Amino acid sequence: MGKPTGFIEIHRKKQPTRPVPERLKDWREVYLPYAQGELQKQGARCMDCGIPFCHQGCPLGNLIPDWNDLVFRDRWEPAIERLHATNNFPEFTGRLCPAPCEGSCVLGINDDPVTIKSIEVSIIEKAFEQGWVTPKAPLVRTGRKVAVIGSGPAGLAAAEQLNRAGHFVTVFEKSDRIGGLLRYGIPEFKMEKKVLNRRLALMEQEGVTFRTKVNVGVDRTIDRMKSEFDAMVLAGGAGWPRDLQVPGRELKGVHFAMEYLTLSNKRVEGDTISDADFITAKGKRVVIIGGGDTGADCLGTVHRQGALSVHQFELLPKPPDTRAADNPWPTWPNVFRVSTAHEEGGERVYSVLTQRFSGDDQGRVKKLHGSTVELVRKDGKMSFEHVPGSEFEMDVDLVLLAMGFLGPERQGLLENFGVKLTERGNVWRDANWMTSVPGIFAAGDMQRGQSLIVWAIAEGRSAARGVDLFLMGRSDLPAPLS
Numbered sequence: 229m230g231k232p233t234g235f236i237e238i239h240r241k242k243q244p245t246r247p248v249p250e251r252l253k254d255w256r257e258v259y260l261p262y263a264q265g266e267l268q269k270q271g272a273r274c275m276d277c278g279i280p281f282c283h284q285g286c287p288l289g290n291l292i293p294d295w296n297d298l299v300f301r302d303r304w305e306p307a308i309e310r311l312h313a314t315n316n317f318p319e320f321t322g323r324l325c326p327a328p329c330e331g332s333c334v335l336g337i338n339d340d341p342v343t344i345k346s347i348e349v350s351i352i353e354k355a356f357e358q359g360w361v362t363p364k365a366p367l368v369r370t371g372r373k374v375a376v377i378g379s380g381p382a383g384l385a386a387a388e389q390l391n392r393a394g395h396f397v398t399v400f401e402k403s404d405r406i407g408g409l410l411r412y413g414i415p416e417f418k419m420e421k422k423v424l425n426r427r428l429a430l431m432e433q434e435g436v437t438f439r440t441k442v443n444v445g446v447d448r449t450i451d452r453m454k455s456e457f458d459a460m461v462l463a464g465g466a467g468w469p470r471d472l473q474v475p476g477r478e479l480k481g482v483h484f485a486m487e488y489l490t491l492s493n494k495r496v497e498g499d500t501i502s503d504a505d506f507i508t509a510k511g512k513r514v515v516i517i518g519g520g521d522t523g524a525d526c527l528g529t530v531h532r533q534g535a536l537s538v539h540q541f542e543l544l545p546k547p548p549d550t551r552a553a554d555n556p557w558p559t560w561p562n563v564f565r566v567s568t569a570h571e572e573g574g575e576r577v578y579s580v581l582t583q584r585f586s587g588d589d590q591g592r593v594k595k596l597h598g599s600t601v602e603l604v605r606k607d608g609k610m611s612f613e614h615v616p617g618s619e620f621e622m623d624v625d626l627v628l629l630a631m632g633f634l635g636p637e638r639q640g641l642l643e644n645f646g647v648k649l650t651e652r653g654n655v656w657r658d659a660n661w662m663t664s665v666p667g668i669f670a671a672g673d674m675q676r677g678q679s680l681i682v683w684a685i686a687e688g689r690s691a692a693r694g695v696d697l698f699l700m701g702r703s704d705l706p707a708p709l710s
Contacts, residue, residue, distance in 0.1 A: 230300040234272030240340035241266060248572050252531055255416035255496050258568045259323075267350050270343045271300035277334045281558045282344060285332030287686040288314045288321075292329055292344055299347055308355035311348065314706075316385045316685060317427060319356075320410065322349025323419045325682045326521070332558035356426070363433035366394040372699045375400060375457040377444045377641065380408025381681050382672025383463035384431070385688030386695075389705055390461075391436050393696045398457075399436060402443040405497070408465060412490040415525050417532070417568075421497060445641035459667045459695045462655060463688060464641060466673035470631040472517065476585030481593040483507055485522045485630035492529050509535040513623050515596055516540040517582055518630030521567075526628045528569035538574040539622070543612065545603055546578040579603070581612065583619075585627065596622045633678040652677060661687075661694035669695050 231237075244260040245251075251258055262270070274296035282292045291310045298307035311318050322345055333341030355361050372395045376387045379401040391397045405411050407424050432438065442448060453460060469484045471477070488507045495501050509530040516523045516530070519542030530538050547564045555562050570576065579600050586595045600618035603610060635653040636642060642649070648656040648664035654677050655670040657663050663670050671691035672684040690708030697703045 230297050231272040234269075234300075235275050235335055235339070238269050238273050240273065240343060241270060243343065243346040245568060245571075251417065252572060255420075255532060257323075257420050258417050261353065262346065262350060267347065268300050268302065271296045271298075271347055273335065274300075274342045275335060281332040281334050282329040282342075284558060285328040285330070285560075287328075287680075287683045288689075289686075290314050290329065290348075295351060296342060296344070296347060299351065304351065304354050304358070305360055307351045308360055311351050315348075316388050316689070317381065318348050318352040319423050319427065320381060320419070321682050321685065322346070322352060323423070324410075324414060325680060328560055328680070328682070331560045334558075336561075337557050361430070363430050364392070365434045366392055368394050369396065370394040370700065372396065372458045373398070373456065374695060374699075375444075375453060375460045376463060377460060378408060378463035378465060378672070378674070379406040379438070380410060380463065380465050380672065380684060382465075382674075382684035382688035382691075383408065383461065384427075385685040386461045386463060386671055386692045387436050387688075388431055388434070389689050389692030390695060391431070391434055393692070393700075393703065393705055395696070395699065397436050399438050400442045400444050400448075401438070401440050404440055406438045406440060412493045413486060413522075413525070415489065415493065415529050416496050417528055418525065421493075443640060445644040450645050454667070458699055459669065461688075461691055461695060462641070462645070462647070462663065462668060462670040462674050463672045463684075463691075464636060464674050466633040466635050466654070466676075466678045468634045468637050469629065470634050472582060472629055472631065474582060474584045476587065476593065479585050479587040479593040480591050481587075481625060482585060482627045483629065485516075485518070485526050485628050488628050489522075489525060489529060492533070507626070509533040509538070509626055511536050512625035514538040514626045514628065515622065515624050516628045516630055518542070518632065519544070519576065519578075520630065520632065522632070523628075523630035524567045524569045526630055527574050528567075528572060530628075531569065531572045531574070535626075540574055540576050541580045541582065541598070542576065542578050543581060543601065544578065546576075581614070585624075593624055593627055596624045596627065598622070633673075635677055636674045660697060661691040662698065667698065669698075 245258050276293045280293050294310045295307040327345040329344045330341040335341050374390050374395045374397050376383045376399045379399050387397045387399050410424050510533050514530050514535045516526045549564050551561050581601045582598045584597045585593050587593050600615040601612040604613050650656050655675040657670045657675050661669045669691045671687040693703050693705040696705050
């Protein structure tokens with residue numbers, strides 16, 4: 229603990245951002261780096277608790293107090309060593325993770341928590357700047373071949389760990405570029421794709437092979453995969469979106485969020501997409517249905533495309549500004565949050581149920597019909613009840629459905645591989661991360677359901693150890709936390 233009184237003397241300071249009028253004109257990242265002196269002060273707020281509850285909040289078990297203190301002491305190289313010991317991709321989590329560690333920070337009991345996430349991303353960016361992050365190919369190869377199916381954070385983490393164990397790893401991706409949701413789900417203003425490309429280049433130099441435009445289970449049969457590889461990891465994510473089954477859903481202009489975000493990201497990457505195929509918010513009245521991170525990603529994208537107006541609907545009531553009595557520390561604080569996209573504009577509307585859409589003679593959506601609902605408890609169960617007289621109509625030109633995901637897509641990969649599913653529709657796996665089919669493992673959202681990037685990386689690492697044990701009978705890869 230570098231400064232015993234730091235948490236008393238120094239207040240939390242948010243990471244600086246670019247001015248809203250400036251950032252709405254481009255797709256570059258919103259956040260700016262801290263001044264080094266200010267970042268060291270933020271590191272000094274860490275109390276190095278005897279029981280660091282930030283570990284409880286972090287699925288990766290990041291050594292948070294260690295690198296907070298090292299940043300305060302201006303010892304950046306040992307800090308990145310501690311950070312990489314548990315996290316393969318801190319440049320991703322430092323930008324995209326909602327920071328459950330901060331929700332568990334002991335300082336958060338009666339003050340603002342430590343800026344753990346901002347310190348994390350600052351460490352890795354300093355390390356890249358200083359040339360401390362270099363390719364680390366394995367000294368010895370085992371001769372075993374492993375296929376990783378899916379190139380999101382879980383697949384990439386599994387691939388890097390298995391490569392470090394000396395196996396020959398090939399990552400298959402059905403899209404035209406590697407990265408999964410990191411590539412096409414995350415807008416550029418949250419993470420510029422040069423950050424992803426930088427890490428992928430390192431992995432290739434370390435010996436990982438990437439194959440794009442290969443839909444395993446469709447383009448390649450399971451028999452062929454089994455003949456070519458000694459083991460496989462299913463890390464295809466939870467890509468089955470939750471739909472809104474209401475009249476008028478079929479109208480033109482009603483789209484899933486990922487359909488919209490993918491096309492936007494492709495165009496920002498430089499792909500040529502015809503105006504007929506592209507979904508744009510320019511000059512349109514937009515409604516985003518869903519108040520989570522995906523909805524916020526749509527919101528920031530809508531702003532940059534020049535929407536005429538935008539409303540973001542949420543079925544649940546507005547969260548409180550501070551923890552409720554039934555939401556005690558160190559559980560995740562269910563409180564009202566303002567993302568950088570919300571800072572840029574738009575109206576957030578809570579306790580709203582969309583009942584139907586209506587359109588014009590060309591079959592395009594023109595109106596949203598909804599009502600207000602109330603969350604009530606009956607017989608120990610929560611339910612939504614319609615508020616009489618609260619019906620309303622709203623003019624719309626574009627509706628984006630950002631209501632989360634139901635689990636992995638069934639057709640193709642999972643059907644053809646014949647793996648067992650759980651009651652929730654996710655891929656079943658045992659304690660060693662193996663599915664019901666010997667030699668086939670699962671990690672990330674495909675077996676967990678929709679979750680956080682930090683869970684995906686943690687499970688990719690855990691599945692990699694399971695594969696290594698299966699192939700070699702022992703493993704020197706880190707043991708999973710749970």
